[in-house]
Amino acid sequence: MADVILESQPDINADLSSDQIQQQDLQTEEMLVNMGPQHPATHGVLRVVLRTDGEMVLEAVPHIGYLHRCAEKIGETVAPYQYIPYTDRMDYLAGMNNNLAFAQAVEKLTGLESEITERTKLIRIVFAELNRIASHLVSFGTYGLDLGAFTPFLYAFREREYILDLFESACGARLTYSYITVGGVTDDLPERFVDITREFLDYFEPKVHEYNLLLSHNHIFIKRTANVGVITAQEALDYGLSGPVLRGSGVNFDLRKQPGSGYEEFDFNVPVGQGEKGTVGDCWDRYIVRVSEMLESVKIIRQALDKLDGTEGQETLHKKGKTLKLPADEIYYEIENPRGQLGFFVRGNGSAIPDRVKARGPSFCNLCVTEKVCEDVLLGDVAAIIGSIDVVMGEVDR
Amino acid sequence: MASITLPWVQRDTEKLSNYREKAIRLLAFIALAHIPIILGAWFLLDPLSTKPADLQDSKVLLVPPLCLGSIGGMLLFAGAAFAIYAYELIGRVLSAPWVAFIIFIGAIFGIVIGVWLHAEILMTVQRDWMPAKETSVIPFVGIEYDHTVQSIYQNNLEGKSVDFPLIGAISIDTPILAYLMFPLQFPLVRDLVAVGGIIGFISLIPGFGIWWERKVAGRIQSRMGPMRAGGWHGWAQSAADGIKLAFKEDYVPPGGDGVLFRLAPYITFIPPICAFIALPFATAWVFRDLDVALIFILAMLGIEVMGVILAGWASNNKWSVYGAMREACQMVSYEIPMGMALLIPVMTAGSLSLTGIAEAQSGGFWTWFVFVNPWCFLAFFLYYVASLASCKRAPFDLPESESELVAGFLTEYSGFRWSMFFFGEYVAMYVVCGLAAILFLGGWMSPFPASSAEWFIAQANIENGMLQTLVKSLLAANPIWFILKATFLFFVQLWIRWTLPRIRIDQVLYACVQVLLPATMVVLLGNTLWILGVSENGLNLGWLIAIDGIINKILAAAGVLTLVGIVGIAAYGYRNNKKLVGWLAVDQLPGK
Numbered sequence: 008m009a010d011v012i013l014e015s016q017p018d019i020n021a022d023l024s025s026d027q028i029q030q031q032d033l034q035t036e037e038m039l040v041n042m043g044p045q046h047p048a049t050h051g052v053l054r055v056v057l058r059t060d061g062e063m064v065l066e067a068v069p070h071i072g073y074l075h076r077c078a079e080k081i082g083e084t085v086a087p088y089q090y091i092p093y094t095d096r097m098d099y100l101a102g103m104n105n106n107l108a109f110a111q112a113v114e115k116l117t118g119l120e121s122e123i124t125e126r127t128k129l130i131r132i133v134f135a136e137l138n139r140i141a142s143h144l145v146s147f148g149t150y151g152l153d154l155g156a157f158t159p160f161l162y163a164f165r166e167r168e169y170i171l172d173l174f175e176s177a178c179g180a181r182l183t184y185s186y187i188t189v190g191g192v193t194d195d196l197p198e199r200f201v202d203i204t205r206e207f208l209d210y211f212e213p214k215v216h217e218y219n220l221l222l223s224h225n226h227i228f229i230k231r232t233a234n235v236g237v238i239t240a241q242e243a244l245d246y247g248l249s250g251p252v253l254r255g256s257g258v259n260f261d262l263r264k265q266p267g268s269g270y271e272e273f274d275f276n277v278p279v280g281q282g283e284k285g286t287v288g289d290c291w292d293r294y295i296v297r298v299s300e301m302l303e304s305v306k307i308i309r310q311a312l313d314k315l316d317g318t319e320g321q322e323t324l325h326k327k328g329k330t331l332k333l334p335a336d337e338i339y340y341e342i343e344n345p346r347g348q349l350g351f352f353v354r355g356n357g358s359a360i361p362d363r364v365k366a367r368g369p370s371f372c373n374l375c376v377t378e379k380v381c382e383d384v385l386l387g388d389v390a391a392i393i394g395s396i397d398v399v400m401g402e403v404d405r
Numbered sequence: 406m407a408s409i410t411l412p413w414v415q416r417d418t419e420k421l422s423n424y425r426e427k428a429i430r431l432l433a434f435i436a437l438a439h440i441p442i443i444l445g446a447w448f449l450l451d452p453l454s455t456k457p458a459d460l461q462d463s464k465v466l467l468v469p470p471l472c473l474g475s476i477g478g479m480l481l482f483a484g485a486a487f488a489i490y491a492y493e494l495i496g497r498v499l500s501a502p503w504v505a506f507i508i509f510i511g512a513i514f515g516i517v518i519g520v521w522l523h524a525e526i527l528m529t530v531q532r533d534w535m536p537a538k539e540t541s542v543i544p545f546v547g548i549e550y551d552h553t554v555q556s557i558y559q560n561n562l563e564g565k566s567v568d569f570p571l572i573g574a575i576s577i578d579t580p581i582l583a584y585l586m587f588p589l590q591f592p593l594v595r596d597l598v599a600v601g602g603i604i605g606f607i608s609l610i611p612g613f614g615i616w617w618e619r620k621v622a623g624r625i626q627s628r629m630g631p632m633r634a635g636g637w638h639g640w641a642q643s644a645a646d647g648i649k650l651a652f653k654e655d656y657v658p659p660g661g662d663g664v665l666f667r668l669a670p671y672i673t674f675i676p677p678i679c680a681f682i683a684l685p686f687a688t689a690w691v692f693r694d695l696d697v698a699l700i701f702i703l704a705m706l707g708i709e710v711m712g713v714i715l716a717g718w719a720s721n722n723k724w725s726v727y728g729a730m731r732e733a734c735q736m737v738s739y740e741i742p743m744g745m746a747l748l749i750p751v752m753t754a755g756s757l758s759l760t761g762i763a764e765a766q767s768g769g770f771w772t773w774f775v776f777v778n779p780w781c782f783l784a785f786f787l788y789y790v791a792s793l794a795s796c797k798r799a800p801f802d803l804p805e806s807e808s809e810l811v812a813g814f815l816t817e818y819s820g821f822r823w824s825m826f827f828f829g830e831y832v833a834m835y836v837v838c839g840l841a842a843i844l845f846l847g848g849w850m851s852p853f854p855a856s857s858a859e860w861f862i863a864q865a866n867i868e869n870g871m872l873q874t875l876v877k878s879l880l881a882a883n884p885i886w887f888i889l890k891a892t893f894l895f896f897v898q899l900w901i902r903w904t905l906p907r908i909r910i911d912q913v914l915y916a917c918v919q920v921l922l923p924a925t926m927v928v929l930l931g932n933t934l935w936i937l938g939v940s941e942n943g944l945n946l947g948w949l950i951a952i953d954g955i956i957n958k959i960l961a962a963a964g965v966l967t968l969v970g971i972v973g974i975a976a977y978g979y980r981n982n983k984k985l986v987g988w989l990a991v992d993q994l995p996g997k
Contacts, residue, residue, distance in 0.1 A: 040723050048808040062727075062910050153808045155799060155907025161626035227800055227906045386727070387909040390808045 035060060044073045048153050048390035051400030055377070057389065064389055067381035069374055074404040082364025087113040087353070088189045088329050090364065095183035097366065098402040100145050103138035103174075104344045105402075106187035107131055112340035112351040113189050117331050126318035127191040128269055132311045133204070134174070134186060135342075136304040140211070141170040142345035143297045143304075146397045150294055151222050153394035154231050159222045166214055169207050176200065190328020201312050208305050215302055223295060232294060233285030236380045236392035240288065246376045249369050250347025251300065252396055255280040255293030262343035273310050275303045290395035297397070300345075333361055346370050346397060366405060370398040425489060432486035439479035446471035452581050455563075460555040460580060462541065468584045506637040552590050558583040599692050603681050611831040612643040618899050624978075625903045646824075653820030661721035661817065669719060670818070670825035673712030677832040680705040684839055685759050686884040687849040698759040699751065702840060703744055706795060706833060710736040713804060713814050716826070720817035728813025732797060732804035735913055739794040739801075742921040746788035749781055749932045750774045750844040759840075763848030767882065770852035771961040775845040778939075778953060780932035782960055785845040787925050789894070792837035794913065796830065799902035806907055838894035842887055846894075849887040851880055 043054035052073035058066040078097060082090050087109070094105040114120040148163030171181045176197045178186040186193055222228055238248070243256035253260060254277065261277040263270040278299035280292030333355025341350035347369025354363045373396050380392050451459055452468045488495060498504050540549045558580050566574040588594040616631065619642065623630025631639030657663050683698035685691035695701055710732055717729020751757055753774055754765040766773050775785045794801040805813035815826060842848060851857075858880035867873050879885070908916070937943040939953050 038723060046811060061730075151906065155802065155806060155808060156905065157622070158626050158903050161628060165627060222906070225906060227908055230912060231906060231909055385909055385911060387803075387806070387809050387907075 037065065042067075042389065049393060050149060050398060053374075053393070053398065053400055053403070055381075055389065055393070057381075057386075059386065062386050064381055064384050064386055067377060067389055069377050071371075071374070071400070071403050074400050076405065078405040079364055079366060082353075082361060084360065086329075086359045087331060087333070087361065091188050092183065092185045094366075095185055096401060097368065097405055098142075098344065098346065098349070098370065098399045099182060100399055101138050101142040101345045102182065102184045103134045103187055104142075104342065105349065106185060107135050108340065108342045108344065108349045109351050109353075110187050110189050111342065112338055112353050113331065113333070115340055116333060116336060116338040116353055116355060119190060119325060119327060119331065122325055122327070123191060124318075124321040124323065126315065126321035127323050129311050129315050129318065130192050130196060130323065131187050132269065132273075133308055133315070134177070134184075134192075136308045136311070137170050137173060137204075139304045139345045140301050141167045143301050144170075146297055146345075147218065147222075147294070147301075150394045150397075151228075153390045154228060156222060156225075156228065159218060162214075162218065162221070166211055169210075173200070173204060173207065176203075188324075188328060189331065190325035191323045193324065195323045196315075201315055204308065205312060208309060212302065212305055215298060218298060223291075223298060229284050229291060231387070232290035232391055232395070234289050235285075235388050236290045236384070236395060237286045238288040238376060238380060242376070242379065243288065246379065247372050248347070248376060249372065250344065251293055251296040252347065252373045252376070254278065255296045255395075256288035257282070257292075262341060262348055268342070270307070272314075273307050275306045278303065290391050293395040293397075330359075332357065332359055337363075339367075341367070344369055346399065346402075347373060366402075368402040368405065370400075371403045371405075374398050374403055429486050429489050432482050432489070436479050436482035436486060439475045439482070442471065443475045443479070446475065452584065453579065455558065455580055457555055460553075460558055460583070462553050462587070465554060465584055465587045468581070473581070473585075503637070506640070548591075550590055552587070554580070554583050554587050557586055561586070596692070603692060604678070607678055607681060607832055610835045611828045612647070614831040614834070614895065615646065615827070616640065616643045617896075618902075621896065621899045622903045625900070650824040651821050655821065656817070656819045658721050658817045662719040665715045665719035666817075667822070669712045669716035670822045670829075671712070672715060673709050674825045674829040676705040676708040676712075677829050677836055680833075680836045683759070684836060685763070685843070685848070686887050687882060688760055688764070690849075690884055691760065694758065694760055696758050699747060699757055699762075699840075699844075702836060703740070703747070706836065707736070707740055709829065709833060712826075712829070716818065717814040720814070722817050724810045724812075724816050725814045728804045728806075728810050728816070731810075731910055732814065734910075735797070735801065735803060735917075736795055738914060738917040739791045739921075742917060742925045743788060743791035743795055745922075745925040745929055746784045746791060747840070747844060749784040749929060752929075752932060753777060753781060753936065759843050759848075763843050763850065766847040767850045767855050769854035769857075770847065770964070771957060773845065773847040773850075776957055776960040776964055778932070778935055779956055779960070780928045780935055781845070783928050784925070784932070785841070787921060787928065788845070789841060789897075791917075791921060792841065793898065793901065794917070796834050796837055796898070798834065798898050800905040800908045801913055802902070802907060803910055803913060808907075834898055835891060835895060838898065839887070839891040841894050842890035846890045847886075848890075849882050849884055851882065851886050853880055855881045857881070 038059050040057045040059055041054060042057055043049040044052040049055060054070040054073065056068045056070060057064050076096070078093050081093055085093075091106055091109060094109045095102040098105050111120070114123065144163040144167045148160035151157070151159035151163075174184055174186070175181050177200065178184050178193060180186070238246075238252070238256045240256045240258050243253050243258055248256070249260075257280050259277055259279050262268055263275075264277060278296045280287050280289075280296055282289070282292060283295070284291045333353070335355060335357045337352065337354035339350055339352045341348045343349075348367070349369055350367035352363070352365040352367070353361050356362045377393065377396065381389055384392065446467065450464055450468055450472060452464075452472050454460075499508070540551055541553055542549050562578055562580070562582055564578055566576045566578070589598070616639070620630040620638065629638075631642040633639055634641040634645040657666055680702045682692045683695045683701045685694065685698070691698075713732040713736075714729045717725040717727075717732070720726075750762055754762040756762055756765070762774075770776070774781045776782065793799075797804050803809075803813075805815055810816070815823060818826065858877040861880055862873055862876055865876075867876060935949070935953070938946045938949040
């Protein structure tokens, strides 16, 4: 009886070659691993489901939504100037830039833009660029942390502390500023602000050189990041990436260089990934674009501070800001956030409260490329890639 | 001291002070209760009597515990009572800056000196004891012994004195010492005392190492590190951490293998300690001077990986399994270049015994194996890199890499079990650094040749015998030199950890199989040929011997320059410690 059963079973290896049989024997089991939402490398509550074969990651699917706070829905219930604090909490590392994007969108919609004084515009640029430096410092520090270098993180935070002190002197807050608001900025600059900022810039500029010595040109760091997570220029454009992630892929596109951005009179370069250590668009390129952008921001701030000297006494907060009626019209306005293009869509209906507020977050759009890049990489590379895309989960989930 | 008040804790101060008073009363009562025991024992046993009839071996069981132990017990309880009574004063004294520092350093030196004294006594005992005329037998057990209390007293203590350098001669003519020395003639007792000393030293390593690592990390990262616990620079931080960890929840993951989970910390923790069995601190300063000490220590370090694999497997956590697998492949591959790099000094010295290898480097720092020829110089660095990997220290800390694997095999561990892994890790670090110090940096030999001590004694005209011993041990060979060298290499491990990023797993294996392994093979071959060419029994090539001498001098000079550079940079940093140091020695704090 037993013989009959054995004979009747088909030989599953009958039509396989010896190589294939060998491969079948060697094949190991695949494993699904949850990276996050509580994981040190995912920068917040990002959850990435990894399909792994040993140390190889075959597939990485990001899952989001652990920090959803209905930020867009809240926009339909409050007046624009009341919505400003909510924008702080989207990309909490770049509160000033978020405030700026929403405030300028509303000003453009209502036509208040023409009444904003020169001094206000300059102050806004100074703070936006200072915050860009602060945000890139966090990105730089945590990227080192992702790759096991603890020390640059502390150095980055030491410098960021000075920027936060400057912000605190201007608006009293150190993280969620709500400083740039509809109609201007909540307060004029404090005493000696310009001098102290200049002193900080003098101190900070050589520090970037120190970071390069410490981390950027470290052999192990280059080995970990060069040729890892390559995003080609075409892919970057196809996926709608923006900011340093797009520029790291070699695409020279920065909204600050576009007409109407308010940066027309400033002289600065747009750092672009060159493939200096590996392929264009690898993790090292994205990283070095951020480090170089800090220096460009220093340049912009210096010029803005020089211009600020001649604008003493100008009005910095327009009284109309709090009593705006939004016309029955809509607008979509984008600015260059540290992480990319942050856009706000606002539709008014004639009352003070908008019908619809929609944000286009750079982190959210950049995150979508993770799945593409994290194919067939090593487990250690996943941390490197997610770190180089530099997402802030507060803004992804909103 | 300011007390911490928690608003949600209703503190009954009266009740608390009652408890305090009760505790003081109880402890004081116990301390006083010792007095009749001491007096009674003293009266009955008469330990100071030197009459031959009174020096009986049977009293050995009673004199040390009753006459001396009770005094110690009384002091202990009285001290505890005083500590509770005057805790405010003690706290104030401990948090004063220099007092705490002195206590801290004093504790370290105290233990070192204690171990030292113990070894001196053992050596005296072995050297000076004269065999008695007849052997005695312990009743019931039947163990024979040569030295009675009476013979020890008469041969070693009667009328003898020790000549201290500053204080002068102190008489040691007391039978109590004979009672204390009596047990030392049994090898088991000597071993137990030595184990006590070794465990005391080993316990210091993680305590000091963790605190130091945090201070070094703080300095490197332009912050202070621990500053609160204990007072002076947070010297009690490790103790505070240890107490905290001991009180934490002991979590065993459900679904994991509970037995293996509990077993794993011990398997990681015990082998590095066992390595100290064969690790000599100096000549005769070793628990067992094995002929194959090197292989024994390598074997012990190899067992450690078992514990990590068990921990990863038993945790029922995918990240832990990743950590365990990484540790397995990393350790197994790095054992090979590490072992091969260690063969090079073994070959140069012609001995596998660690004592023998160190003795071969006693002629001044230029005869240390790291400088002795170019192949040994390379082997030192190859060994050091491989030892970093085998201790899973950065940049090879993949098994517990935080940003990739949460905490690797430690993910599910908490509290005391977690701290045991760290204990084992720090001890293993010290063992590999100690091995490097013995094999390449001359072990316990001072940087000066052995003859320099006699020259110095003759020049300075030192006559005091103890002072002569001190000078000899400092200028020729001393465990302190071994501890200093091992600690310096330990510091380099910390330095590397807080400077470099982490390597990826494929790069780790590449570096081992493609770089370190061929390199050690080439170095091994090169060293073999070099020794063959240089040695008198071999080819004895004149030109090679000349080159050997020149290279030896160059390497030794490079070593001295490196040390001077490190010390110089450290001094520069210390001098500018209020500034950001580097070539941008600028004042901190813009705008202030």
